[in-house]
Structure formats: C-alpha cells, structure tokens
Amino acid sequence: MLVDSGVLALLSAATVVVVHSLGILHAAHAVMNVRSSQGAIAWGISLITFPWLAIPLYWILGRTKFHGYAEALRSVYAQHHKLVRETYTEIAKFKVAPPKKLAGLQPLAEAFTGIPFTSGNAAQLLIDGQQTYEAMLRAIAQATDYILLQSYIVNDDQAGNDFKQALIAKAKQAVRIYFIYDEIGSNKLSRSYIKSLRKNGIQVSAFHTTKGRGNRFQLNFRNHRKILVVDGETAFVGGLNIGDEYLGKNPRLSPWRDTHMMLQGPTVQSLQNSFLRDWYWATRKVLDVNWQIKVNRQTNQTALVLPTGPADRLKACNLFFVNAINQAQTRLWIATPYFVPDDSTLTALKLAAMRGVDVRIILPNRPDHLFVYLCSFSYYTEMEAIAIKLYRYKNGFMHQKIMLIDQDMAGVGTVNLDNRSFFLNFEVMGFVADPHFVESVEKMLQSDLAASVAVDLFEYDRKPLWFKLAVRVSRLLTPLL
Structure with missing residues (x-):
C-alpha cells in the first residue's frame, strides 16, 4: 500500500x-x-x-568517565574487606619518604591509590625487546605457583607464540596462569591463539572496555597496561607489548626502541593489586595470590607504582604528572612517542623551562600514527621562546615512556604525554627514587639523545601551507578525543 x-x-x-x-x-x-x-x-x-x-x-x-569499574571494586572490597585491609597494611609497613624535593608526591600517591612510596625494592632497567622478552620468559620459566600477564597488544606471531608456548609449558606443570588482553588493542589476535591457551588450562579474558551500563559504545577507552607478575615476587612493567615489532621486525619502524623494567619488593604487590582489580572487572572473580612481601634489602630502593585510569575519582594521571613536572628544579627529561599534552601539562612544562630547568623531550622521527605526529608540530611555536628542547629520535621508532626528574627520580611505564593516556586509558607507571637507577636511566637517555637530532623550532614556520593546515586541524580535533 x-x-x-x-x-x-x-x-x-x-x-x-x-x-x-x-x-x-x-x-x-x-x-x-x-x-x-x-x-x-x-x-x-x-x-x-x-x-x-x-x-x-x-x-x-564523547565520554571520559568509565562507568561501573569503581562500583564493582567497592562491591568486592565490601566482601573481602579484611583481606584488602591486611594487604594495604602490609604494604604500608614499608612506607618511606621520597627525596625531600619530591615530598609533595607522597600525599598524591596515597590519595590516588592508597599506596605510598615504599622501601625494600629492586628495579632493573630493561632496554629494548630482546633484553625485555628474555627476562620475562626467564621469569615465567621459574614460576612455581602462578603467573599474572596483562598486555594491551598481543600478536599471533613469533614473539606471541614464544610467550604462548612458555605459558603452556608452565600450565602443564600445574602453575596457575591468568592472562588479560585489551580487545581493541589486540583486535587482530586470532581466536585460535586464545583457544590454544584455554585448551591448556590457562584462564584468558579480554578486559571488556565496553562492558557495563553506559560503556556499550565507548570504544574510546583502552586498557593500556603491560604487567607481568610471577609468584607475587617478581614483576615487570613498561612500554613493550607482545609482538614481533617490539623486536624490530617491522621494516617500516625498525629498529624499535623501547624500555621496560623488572621489580622486586613491595612494588610487586602494588602491580599485582592493579592486575587483580582489572581481572575482577573482566571476570568478576577474586584470585588467591601471594601477598607475602619479599624485601630486597641489598638495593633497598625507594619506589612507587601508580595505576591510573578513566574510572578514577580524580584525574590522577594528569594531576600526578603536572605535580611531578612542577617539582623539577634542575632537569626534566622525557621520552614519549606521542606528544599531545593538555593545557595544564603544557603550562607546567613551560614554567619549568622558564625557571631554568633543563627540559628535554625526545619524540620519534618516524610516525606510527599520523594524526598525533602532525599534532606535535603545533606546539613548536609555543616553545620557541622558552628554551624547551625537542629532539627527534632518528634510529628507528621510539616507543618508550620515560620521565627523569633532577638526580632524584625516574619513571618507566605505559603513560604517553598525551590526552589519551591522561584521561582515557588505564595506565600504570613505576617511579624509582634511587641514585643508581636514576643514573642508569640518565645513561640510557644520553644514548638516545646521541641518536636524535635537535629540532629547529622555527622549522614549522618554513613548512608549506598545506602542512600547517593539516597540523592545525589535528590540533583542533584533540579535545574531541
């Protein structure tokens, strides 16, 4: 009709x-x-x-608040309040003040996570994929009770297969294994890979960023954390996911430059706690793990683990980084693959440079994401007069996320200097306030600077009009992300 x-x-x-x-x-x-x-x-x-x-x-x-996560954790805390209280009390026994100049970071850490800087830690810097994967696979091989593994990207390639076979071998030895991946970051991961893990008794779950009321269409959220915990005694955190490209096998981005670190001490329980929170969100299951802290008195390093994300009551990642930048008095060196800072972070960087801090920011010279690469050029004109030194890493693609403050503290983790990490991603950073560790990070960054070229901030003025237009459009779109 x-x-x-x-x-x-x-x-x-x-x-x-x-x-x-x-x-x-x-x-x-x-x-x-x-x-x-x-x-x-x-x-x-x-x-x-x-x-x-x-x-x-x-x-x-459109949204920057991840719904349901905090509520789910409050529910499980209510059910297991005795264990939660005992765990936090045990970690708090090792509370220690960071260097005096960084004392202002302690109340922030406790307000955001409930866990302070602790003593009794040992941190080892791991540079690039070969060294990192060897250390992680060695730790997996030594596991006797359980393994917690979390990665933003897992690829079904040679590196991914190496980890799969290592996990399956331990599962056959009756080691409990729990594996979280981000379903958006790992969208190319084959079903056969996951099926093979599950077939061998390994418990695998996506993080489920679209789970819960109000999150159904929120594809903009990511769980960007990379964590490995073995037996509650050894842990890893840093910039490397699991895939061949992190070994430099992607011709377009090879060699791949990245940094991870291995931890022992109370910080292991902090990373373990972060994993368990994500595991509960994904599966609604509480795991039985080891909370006995194995202290390393030989190194006795002061360290902090800071997990942050869009479910936080406050904008913890952004606030902590801005405050850390404000503490710098002599030196602030940052390595980040993506430089799209919000106004508060950019202002803090400018003020640091204006008060005489040696501010150096190392960025990749090769883009893996054109949008953010173009956007970084838009900050050139704002830095011309304030002595912020920008460098472009020339020897392949640089993916590490590093912060070095004075001679006092170094951070290694998953946080990029961009709006996504500050407001949309679940992230985690490890900060170590120890002169020997700081020295090792300084030496590493000096090598990276030697492989970089100093940016002529007036270069942007000499770019063609079409390039400037693309840069400005990219900058204008950043508030929408």
Missing part, C-alpha cells in the same frame, strides 16, 4: 525535529561533562549543527 506523500513529509519533518532535539540534549550533556572547555565547545557546536553525524560519534568518543 502506497504511503501518502503528506504523511511521508510529516514523518520526515518529525524525524528532523527529533534528531535535532537529541543533538541539543547531547550538546547539553557535553557542556556538563566533557573534560575541557575547548572540547565542550567543539562537541556542542558539532552536535547542534551536524547531529546526524555527531551523535553517534559522541556515543563512541
């Missing part, structure tokens, strides 16, 4: 009114909830002007 043209016109008009009304409602939501005024304005204008396109994009990209 043919529909009257007048009815069609009425339905079309009603649909337009409904969609534009929804656009206005979503714009109001953006104004109330988007993290920055620039982002709120960008979303508001888009949602009102182009609601047909902007509304679905807003469902996917």
Whole structure:
C-alpha cells in the first residue's frame, strides 16, 4: 500500500525535529561533562549543527568517565574487606619518604591509590625487546605457583607464540596462569591463539572496555597496561607489548626502541593489586595470590607504582604528572612517542623551562600514527621562546615512556604525554627514587639523545601551507578525543 506523500513529509519533518532535539540534549550533556572547555565547545557546536553525524560519534568518543569499574571494586572490597585491609597494611609497613624535593608526591600517591612510596625494592632497567622478552620468559620459566600477564597488544606471531608456548609449558606443570588482553588493542589476535591457551588450562579474558551500563559504545577507552607478575615476587612493567615489532621486525619502524623494567619488593604487590582489580572487572572473580612481601634489602630502593585510569575519582594521571613536572628544579627529561599534552601539562612544562630547568623531550622521527605526529608540530611555536628542547629520535621508532626528574627520580611505564593516556586509558607507571637507577636511566637517555637530532623550532614556520593546515586541524580535533 502506497504511503501518502503528506504523511511521508510529516514523518520526515518529525524525524528532523527529533534528531535535532537529541543533538541539543547531547550538546547539553557535553557542556556538563566533557573534560575541557575547548572540547565542550567543539562537541556542542558539532552536535547542534551536524547531529546526524555527531551523535553517534559522541556515543563512541564523547565520554571520559568509565562507568561501573569503581562500583564493582567497592562491591568486592565490601566482601573481602579484611583481606584488602591486611594487604594495604602490609604494604604500608614499608612506607618511606621520597627525596625531600619530591615530598609533595607522597600525599598524591596515597590519595590516588592508597599506596605510598615504599622501601625494600629492586628495579632493573630493561632496554629494548630482546633484553625485555628474555627476562620475562626467564621469569615465567621459574614460576612455581602462578603467573599474572596483562598486555594491551598481543600478536599471533613469533614473539606471541614464544610467550604462548612458555605459558603452556608452565600450565602443564600445574602453575596457575591468568592472562588479560585489551580487545581493541589486540583486535587482530586470532581466536585460535586464545583457544590454544584455554585448551591448556590457562584462564584468558579480554578486559571488556565496553562492558557495563553506559560503556556499550565507548570504544574510546583502552586498557593500556603491560604487567607481568610471577609468584607475587617478581614483576615487570613498561612500554613493550607482545609482538614481533617490539623486536624490530617491522621494516617500516625498525629498529624499535623501547624500555621496560623488572621489580622486586613491595612494588610487586602494588602491580599485582592493579592486575587483580582489572581481572575482577573482566571476570568478576577474586584470585588467591601471594601477598607475602619479599624485601630486597641489598638495593633497598625507594619506589612507587601508580595505576591510573578513566574510572578514577580524580584525574590522577594528569594531576600526578603536572605535580611531578612542577617539582623539577634542575632537569626534566622525557621520552614519549606521542606528544599531545593538555593545557595544564603544557603550562607546567613551560614554567619549568622558564625557571631554568633543563627540559628535554625526545619524540620519534618516524610516525606510527599520523594524526598525533602532525599534532606535535603545533606546539613548536609555543616553545620557541622558552628554551624547551625537542629532539627527534632518528634510529628507528621510539616507543618508550620515560620521565627523569633532577638526580632524584625516574619513571618507566605505559603513560604517553598525551590526552589519551591522561584521561582515557588505564595506565600504570613505576617511579624509582634511587641514585643508581636514576643514573642508569640518565645513561640510557644520553644514548638516545646521541641518536636524535635537535629540532629547529622555527622549522614549522618554513613548512608549506598545506602542512600547517593539516597540523592545525589535528590540533583542533584533540579535545574531541
């Protein structure tokens, strides 16, 4: 039966009114909830002007708060409050003050995670894929009770197979194994890989970033953490995922430059706690693990593990980094593959340089993500007059995430200097306040600087108009992410 043209016109008009009304409602939501005024304005204008396109994009990209995670943890804490209290009490026995100049970071660490800087730790720097994978596989081979493994990206290639076979071998020895991957980061991971692990008794789960009320369309969230804990005694954290490219086998980005570290001491329990929280979110299961702290009194290093994410009550990652930058008095060296800082971080970097701090930022010269690579050029003009030194790493692709503050503290972990790490990703950093570890990081970064070229900040002014336009468009879009 043919529909009257007048009815069609009425339905079309009603649909337009409904969609534009929804656009206005979503714009109001953006104004109330988007993290920055620039982002709120960008979303508001888009949602009102182009609601047909902007509304679905807003469902996917618009929110910065991950729903349900904190509530789930409060529930499990209520059920296991005695164990939780005992665990935190045990770690707190090793509480120690960081260097005096960094004393302001201690209350922040406790406010964000409940866990302070601790003594009795041992941190070993692991440079690049070969050294890191060898150390991780060796630790896996020595496991006697359980293994906790978490990675943002897991590839079904030679490196991925090496880890798979190592895990299967331990599972056959009755070692309990729990493995989390991010389903968006590991979207190319084959079902056969996961099936093979499960067939051999290994418990595997995606993190489920779209799980829970309000998260269904939120593909913008990621669990970017890379953690390995063995028997509650040895742990690893850093920038390397699991795949051949981290061994330099991607011709376009080879050689691959990255950094990880191995930890012993109370920080192992901190990393273990981070893993268990993610495991409970993904599976709603509580694991039986070792909470007995094995102290390393020989090195007795002061260290902190800082897990952060979009479920935090406060913007912990951003606030901690800004405060850490503000503590620097003589030196602030940062290595990051992605440089898209928010206004507060950029202001802190500028102020550090203006008060005489030696601020050096090492970026890759080869892009693996064109958007963020272009965006980094937009900061050149803001740094021309304030003595921030930018370097482009020339010897392959640099993926490490490092912060070096004065002679006092070095950080190694998963946090990039960008909006995604600060506001959208579940991340984790290890900070070590020890002169020997700081010296090893300084030596490593000096080698990286020698393989880099200092950026002429006026280079941007000499770029063609089309390049500048692409850079400015990239910069304008950052508040939407």
